[in-house]
Amino acid sequence: MTDNIRTYTREDETTTEEETQAEQGEKEQCPECGGRVISDTEHAETVCQDCGLVVEEDEIDRGPEWRAFDAAEKDEKSRVGAPTTNMMHDQGLSTNIGWQDKDAYGRSLSSRQRQKMQRLRTWNERFRTRDSKERNLKQALGEIDRMASALGLPENVRETASVIYRRALEEDLLPGRSIEGVATAALYAAARQAGTPRSLDEISAVSRVDKMELTRTYRYVIRELGLEVQPADPEHYVPRFVSDLDLSDETERMARDLLESARQEGVHSGKSPVGLAAAAVYAAALLTNEKVTQNDVSEVASISEVTIRNRYKELLEASDSAAPA
Numbered sequence: 001m002t003d004n005i006r007t008y009t010r011e012d013e014t015t016t017e018e019e020t021q022a023e024q025g026e027k028e029q030c031p032e033c034g035g036r037v038i039s040d041t042e043h044a045e046t047v048c049q050d051c052g053l054v055v056e057e058d059e060i061d062r063g064p065e066w067r068a069f070d071a072a073e074k075d076e077k078s079r080v081g082a083p084t085t086n087m088m089h090d091q092g093l094s095t096n097i098g099w100q101d102k103d104a105y106g107r108s109l110s111s112r113q114r115q116k117m118q119r120l121r122t123w124n125e126r127f128r129t130r131d132s133k134e135r136n137l138k139q140a141l142g143e144i145d146r147m148a149s150a151l152g153l154p155e156n157v158r159e160t161a162s163v164i165y166r167r168a169l170e171e172d173l174l175p176g177r178s179i180e181g182v183a184t185a186a187l188y189a190a191a192r193q194a195g196t197p198r199s200l201d202e203i204s205a206v207s208r209v210d211k212m213e214l215t216r217t218y219r220y221v222i223r224e225l226g227l228e229v230q231p232a233d234p235e236h237y238v239p240r241f242v243s244d245l246d247l248s249d250e251t252e253r254m255a256r257d258l259l260e261s262a263r264q265e266g267v268h269s270g271k272s273p274v275g276l277a278a279a280a281v282y283a284a285a286l287l288t289n290e291k292v293t294q295n296d297v298s299e300v301a302s303i304s305e306v307t308i309r310n311r312y313k314e315l316l317e318a319s320d321s322a323a324p325a
Contacts, residue, residue: 272307
């Protein structure tokens with residue numbers, strides 16, 4: 001018994017292509033008037049552009065169910081996985097095994113399955129940090145995130161600090177210095193660059209390194225990486241101090257005016273920006289008849305009461321000098 005085997009030639013292929021093109025042409029033309037048909041995605045229909053005949057209806061809309069009005073909003077709503085971030089050593093591209101010992105239906109796993117999942121978690125962590133560089137990065141970024149949370153710094157500061165630390169690691173600046181020291185210096189520099197500075201005392205209070213090592217490492221990192229960090233502006237500290245002391249907006253405006261007068265008179269030169277900001281807030285509270293003590297301000301700003309007394313007198317003198325006669 002012989003099998004009938006059909007062979008295809010180029011003529012058959014040509015015929016098939018012609019049939020496909022003909023079918024597509026029929027779909028693109030209106031069956032009534034022969035006009036051009038278009039797809040109306042809003043109503044899920046295919047209609048004739050000339051006579052208005054609905055050729056197809058109830059089409060499947062394969063687009064997203066949300067609307068976006070700019071590129072940033074579109075990227076934010078796009079469902080292509082979690083966004084990459086420099087705050088994780090692998091930029092968030094790896095996967096994690098959840099800590100819940102439950103299956104997809106919410107049922108608890110057996111003892112044997114729990115042991116198996118724990119072993120898988122252990123191996124997963126080992127695979128995520130394949131070499132000493134990644135282990136170093138994981139520890140440092142975790143330290144940056146911990147300190148930023150304790151200081152109430154926003155996400156953009158954490159992201160910038162992570163980039164600074166990555167650069168320091170790539171340019172081999174860590175030998176001879178601790179991971180915590182470089183991570184703290186990166187966070188301090190990022191906070192100043194973002195205009196949300198924290199004082200050295202505040203940074204060292206949440207860090208695992210002392211103030212001396214922090215300042216030494218900070219100067220080294222910004223010098224070697226060529227970072228442009230502007231001197232801290234006292235006005236950047238004012239909103240935080242006013243908020244912590246629960247003072248009014250009028251006091252904040254008055255404190256800013258006092259600092260501006262001091263800048264015009266050259267009082268800023270050689271003075272601690274934290275001390276000037278704290279003294280301006282205290283002086284402004286007195287001028288607006290709000291009850292606040294030097295002890296309250298010193299606790300919020302982490303400076304001594306003597307500094308506040310000295311600086312607020314200088315600010316009031318500068319304000320009187322800058323006032324028009």
